[in-house]
Amino acid sequence: MATGGLKPALIRRSAGEIGSSIEEIFRREAGRVLATLIRLLGDFDLAEEAQQDAFAAALEQWPMRGMPDNPRAWLISTGRNRAIDRIRREVFFRENIVPRELAETNEEAEIDPSEAIFGDDALRLIFTCCHPALNDEAQIALTLREVCGLSTQAVARAFLVSEETMAQRLVRAKKKIRDAGIPYETPHPSVLDQRIEGVLAVVYGVFTEGYAATAGSRLIDVELCAEAIRLGRLLDSLLPKNSAVMGLLALMLLHDARHSARVTDGGDVILLDNQDRSRWDQGEIAEGLLLVDKSLGAGCQVSPYAVQAAIAALHVRAVDRQATDWPQIIGLYEVLLRLQPTPVIELNHAVAVSMVDGAERALNLVDSLAARGDVTQYHLLHAARGRFLEQLGRLEDARDAYGAALKTAALEPERRFLASRIAGL
Amino acid sequence: MNYLLMIYNNEAETAAMNEDSRKKMMAEYTEFTKSIVQSGHFKAGDRLRPVSTASTVRVRNGKAAIADGPFAETREQLGGYYLIDAKSLDEATAIAGRIPGARYGSIEVRPIWPPVA
Numbered sequence: 450m451a452t453g454g455l456k457p458a459l460i461r462r463s464a465g466e467i468g469s470s471i472e473e474i475f476r477r478e479a480g481r482v483l484a485t486l487i488r489l490l491g492d493f494d495l496a497e498e499a500q501q502d503a504f505a506a507a508l509e510q511w512p513m514r515g516m517p518d519n520p521r522a523w524l525i526s527t528g529r530n531r532a533i534d535r536i537r538r539e540v541f542f543r544e545n546i547v548p549r550e551l552a553e554t555n556e557e558a559e560i561d562p563s564e565a566i567f568g569d570d571a572l573r574l575i576f577t578c579c580h581p582a583l584n585d586e587a588q589i590a591l592t593l594r595e596v597c598g599l600s601t602q603a604v605a606r607a608f609l610v611s612e613e614t615m616a617q618r619l620v621r622a623k624k625k626i627r628d629a630g631i632p633y634e635t636p637h638p639s640v641l642d643q644r645i646e647g648v649l650a651v652v653y654g655v656f657t658e659g660y661a662a663t664a665g666s667r668l669i670d671v672e673l674c675a676e677a678i679r680l681g682r683l684l685d686s687l688l689p690k691n692s693a694v695m696g697l698l699a700l701m702l703l704h705d706a707r708h709s710a711r712v713t714d715g716g717d718v719i720l721l722d723n724q725d726r727s728r729w730d731q732g733e734i735a736e737g738l739l740l741v742d743k744s745l746g747a748g749c750q751v752s753p754y755a756v757q758a759a760i761a762a763l764h765v766r767a768v769d770r771q772a773t774d775w776p777q778i779i780g781l782y783e784v785l786l787r788l789q790p791t792p793v794i795e796l797n798h799a800v801a802v803s804m805v806d807g808a809e810r811a812l813n814l815v816d817s818l819a820a821r822g823d824v825t826q827y828h829l830l831h832a833a834r835g836r837f838l839e840q841l842g843r844l845e846d847a848r849d850a851y852g853a854a855l856k857t858a859a860l861e862p863e864r865r866f867l868a869s870r871i872a873g874l
Numbered sequence: 875m876n877y878l879l880m881i882y883n884n885e886a887e888t889a890a891m892n893e894d895s896r897k898k899m900m901a902e903y904t905e906f907t908k909s910i911v912q913s914g915h916f917k918a919g920d921r922l923r924p925v926s927t928a929s930t931v932r933v934r935n936g937k938a939a940i941a942d943g944p945f946a947e948t949r950e951q952l953g954g955y956y957l958i959d960a961k962s963l964d965e966a967t968a969i970a971g972r973i974p975g976a977r978y979g980s981i982e983v984r985p986i987w988p989p990v991a
Contacts, residue, residue, distance in 0.1 A: 580963075582963055582967070628985055629963050629985045630875045630877075630960075630961075630962045630963045630966070630985055631962070631963045631964075632961075632962035632963065632964050632965075634962075634964075636964065637964065637968070640968075
C-alpha cells in the first residue's frame with residue numbers, strides 16, 4: 450500500500466481509547482481529507498461519499514489492526530479507492546463493461562502527504578465554499594459543513610432551521626458550484642486580497658453568530674465560536690503573516706477569552722465593568738495580544754479587524770474601567786471610522802467619547818447618528834442613549850430610551866438587562 | 875464551458891449620452907471585442923436595439939398573442955450580449971468585468987446547458 454500500510458499498535462490500547470482518538474483524528478482531518486478528495490475526484494458529492502466510506506473503513510479496521518502511520522493519507526487513499534469502486538460499479542451496471550480508462554486510474558497513484566499539498570487543497574476548499582457567487586448564508590453553511598466537518602443537523606441548529614431546509618440549502622449551493630463552473634482553485638493574485646476579505650467575513654459571521662445568537666434565550670453558543678477560531682487558526686497557518694487574518698484571529702480570541710465572564714450562570718448579561726476578570730482565559734488573551742502586535746506590524750495596509758482587535762486589547766490590558774486608555778480607544782475608533790464608516794462603529798465611538806468628554810457630547814454624537822436615519826430599529830443605539838441620559842440625570846428621557854431599546858431587542862438576556870435598567874431608574 | 879454575458883444598462887441614460895461619450899464607448903466595445911476574439915473566448919456577441927422596438931410573443935391554447943414590448947418596467951434593460959467560452963466562473967466573471975457596460979450598468983453571467991446528446 451502506497452500509504453505505508455497498517456502497523457499493529459505497539460502499545461495495546463482499550464477499544465474506548467482507540468475509539469476516542471479515532472474521533473479526534475476524524476474531527477481534525479475531516480476538512481483536509483475532503484479537500485484533497487474533491488481535487489482527486491473532481492466532484493463534491495462523490496468526495497463526501499468517499500470521505501464517509503473512508504471513515505467507516507477506519508472505524509472497522511483501526512481498532513483491530515492498529516492506526517496507520519499517516520492516518521490522513523490512509524483516509525484519502527481509501528476514500529479515493531472506494532469512490533473509484535463505486536463509479537466502476539455504476540458504470541458496470543449501466544454498460545456491463547469496465548471502461549479501460551477507469552481501470553487504469555485505479556492504480557495506486559502516489560498520494561503526497563506533505564503539508565504543502567494539503568494546505569493548497571484546504572485553501573481551495575475554503576475559497577470555493579466562500580465564493581462570492583454563492584449567497585452569504587450558503588457560504589457560511591457550506592464552510593461549516595465542508596471545511597469544519599459539522600453535520601448537516603449541527604449546521605441547521607446553528608441557523609435555527611430544520612435539518613431538511615439546511616440539507617436543501619447545501620444541495621442548492623453545491624449544485625451552483627457544479628453548474629455555474631465555480632472553480633476549485635485558489636483565486637488569481639489580482640483578486641486574492643478581495644477574496645480573502647470574503648473568507649474572513651464568513652469566519653467572522655460564524656463567530657458573531659455564535660457570540661450573540663440573533664434570537665433565542667442563550668447569549669453565547671460556544672460551539673460556533675470555537676469553530677470560527679479553529680477556522681481562523683487554519684487560515685493563519687495557510688496564509689501566514691497576513692495582517693487581516695491575524696487581526697481577525699486576535700479579535701476573536703480576545704472576545705472569546707471573556708465569554709465565560711460575560712454572562713451569569715443564569716444567562717444574564719454582565720457589563721465589562723462588573724466582569725470577574727479572574728474568569729478570563731489568560732491563554733487566549735496572551736495569544737490574542739501577540740497576534741494584535743504582529744497584525745499591526747505586518748507592514749501593509751492595516752485591516753479593520755486588526756484595529757478592532759487593538760481596541761479589544763486595550764480593554765483586556767486595563768485592570769478596570771478607570772485604568773482603560775480611553776483616549777487611545779477613541780483614536781482607534783476614528784481610524785476604524787475612516788476604514789469602515791458604519792453606524793455600529795459610530796455608536797461605539799460615541800460610547801468611548803462619553804468616557805473622556807462626558808455624556809453630553811456622546812449624546813450629541815448619537816443623536817446626530819439617529820437623525821441620519823436607518824438605525825431606529827437598532828436597539829443598542831437606544832440603550833446607549835438611555836445610559837447617557839441616565840448619567841445626565843434626565844431619568845424620564847432615559848426611561849423612554851430604554852423602553853425603545855426593549856421594543857427592538859431580540860435576545861432574552863439583553864431584554865432582561867434592559868428591564869432591570871428601567872427598574873433601577 | 876459556455877457562458878452568456880447579458881449586458882444590462884439604463885437605456886434612458888445611454889440615449890442621453892453626448893456624441894463624444896457615445897463614440898468613446900463604442901471604441902471601447904470594439905477594443906474589448908477584439909481582445910476576446912484574440913484570446914479565443916469569443917463565440918458571439920451583439921448589441922440589441924432599444925426595448926421600444928421589442929415585441930413579446932405568447933402561445934396559449936395554440937394561439938399566438940403578440941404584444942408590444944416586455945411588460946415589466948425595470949430600471950435597467952438588456953442591451954446586448956456576449957457568448958463566451960471560459961474555463962470557469964472566475965474566468966467568465968473576470969471577462970464580464972472588462973465589458974465597458976459593467977462600469978455603468980451590470981452584467982448577468984449565466985452558464986449554458988451543454989447540448990443534449
